[in-house]
Amino acid sequence: xxxxxxxxxxxxxxxxxxxxxxxxxxxxxxxxxxxxxxxxxxxxxxxxxxxxxxxxxxxxxxxxxxxxxxxxxxxxxxxxxxxxxxxxxxxxxxxxxxxxxxxxxxxxxxxxxxxxxxxxxxxxxxxxxxxxxxxxxxxxxxxxxxxxxxxxxxxxxxxxxxxxxxxxxxxxxxxxxxxxxxxxxxxxxxxxxxxxxxxxxxxxxxxxxxxxxxxxxxxxxxxxxxxxxxxxxxxxxxxxxxxxxx
Numbered sequence: 001x002x003x004x005x006x007x008x009x010x011x012x013x014x015x016x017x018x019x020x021x022x023x024x025x026x027x028x029x030x031x032x033x034x035x036x037x038x039x040x041x042x043x044x045x046x047x048x049x050x051x052x053x054x055x056x057x058x059x060x061x062x063x064x065x066x067x068x069x070x071x072x073x074x075x076x077x078x079x080x081x082x083x084x085x086x087x088x089x090x091x092x093x094x095x096x097x098x099x100x101x102x103x104x105x106x107x108x109x110x111x112x113x114x115x116x117x118x119x120x121x122x123x124x125x126x127x128x129x130x131x132x133x134x135x136x137x138x139x140x141x142x143x144x145x146x147x148x149x150x151x152x153x154x155x156x157x158x159x160x161x162x163x164x165x166x167x168x169x170x171x172x173x174x175x176x177x178x179x180x181x182x183x184x185x186x187x188x189x190x191x192x193x194x195x196x197x198x199x200x201x202x203x204x205x206x207x208x209x210x211x212x213x214x215x216x217x218x219x220x221x222x223x224x225x226x227x228x229x230x231x232x233x234x235x236x237x238x239x240x241x242x243x244x245x246x
Contacts, residue, residue: 005046012120015039020101023067024091047116055112062108069141073100076142080164096145099131106135139163140191147197154186156204161191166216168198174221190226 015036022032040059041052049055077090077097084090090097102125106118118135126132130149133139137153140161145151147167153159157171173185184204189195193208196216201208208214209226217232224230 008043008046009120009124011039011043012117013124015043016102016105016121016124019105020098023063023070023101023105043117044114049114055114058112059108066104066108069104070097070101072142073097073144076144076162076164080144081146095129096131096148099125099129099133099148099151100139100143100145103133103135103137103139107137107139110135137186150198156184157186158188160189160193160210163189163192164194166195166197169195170200170202172200172202173204174202187220 018032019036022029022036025032037053037056040056044050044052044055074087074090074097077094078084078087084094102121106121109121110118122133122135131145131151133151133153134155134157136155137157137159139153139157139159140163142162143159144162144164145166146164150168151165152170152172154172159171171187171189173180186204187201187206187208189201189208190210190212192211193214194212195201195208195214198216199214199218199220201214201220203221205223206220207223208220209224209228211226212224212228212230214220214224215229215231217234218230219232220230
């Protein structure tokens with residue numbers, strides 16, 4: 001019977017936490033560096049992935065750019081959320097920002113052709129925040145997630161810049177078939193789109209045009225032109241009072 005080293009999940013959890021810390025805690029950057037490199041190589045060796053040292057050196061060169069992108073994300077949070085008091089609060093207390101941070105780190109690894117480790121990283125943060133972002137998704141700058149619980153962003157999703165997404169949003173595929181693995185299965189969201197709570201957008205050919213607003217609870221399986229407003233219409237009936245009792 002083959003062993004799958006599932007205890008590696010604990011190692012990846014600690015690695016992911018310290019990698020996140022190292023991006024922002026500059027005073028401890030040197031302290032984390034040796035641990036991160038050794039652990040990264042150990043994880044890849046366990047996963048039978050070669051050239052761990054070279055892959056780590058390549059990944060390290062991406063970190064300054066990832067930090068730049070995350071700083072823009074944090075500013076987007078501060079600019080959009082009236083409940084925020086300062087940037088420090090975003091970095092230290094916002095689950096949406098935490099999820100985006102791990103996404104950007106795991107995405108960089110995914111682009112290097114490393115697949116299992118980024119998925120393990122994304123599942124770690126999914127368990128903490130309730131936000132499920134596949135490391136293969138492509139997400140532009142100044143990305144803002146409000147609340148975030150229940151968000152699902154599929155592998156081939158493309159999201160532009162200055163996009164806002166609220167809790168419960170699904171950017172998914174219409175059907176789940178292994179034969180579609182190499183095709184674009186998830187939607188494209190263009191720049192400056194706002195998607196409100198529990199909206200569901202499905203399909204690889206679906207494009208949500210720039211500057212559009214997608215209202216709460218809508219179900220979309222066809223493309224939406226630029227500058228659109230899409231809402232779900234519901235009828236609310238309130239019983240009239242009868243003898244003072246509803």
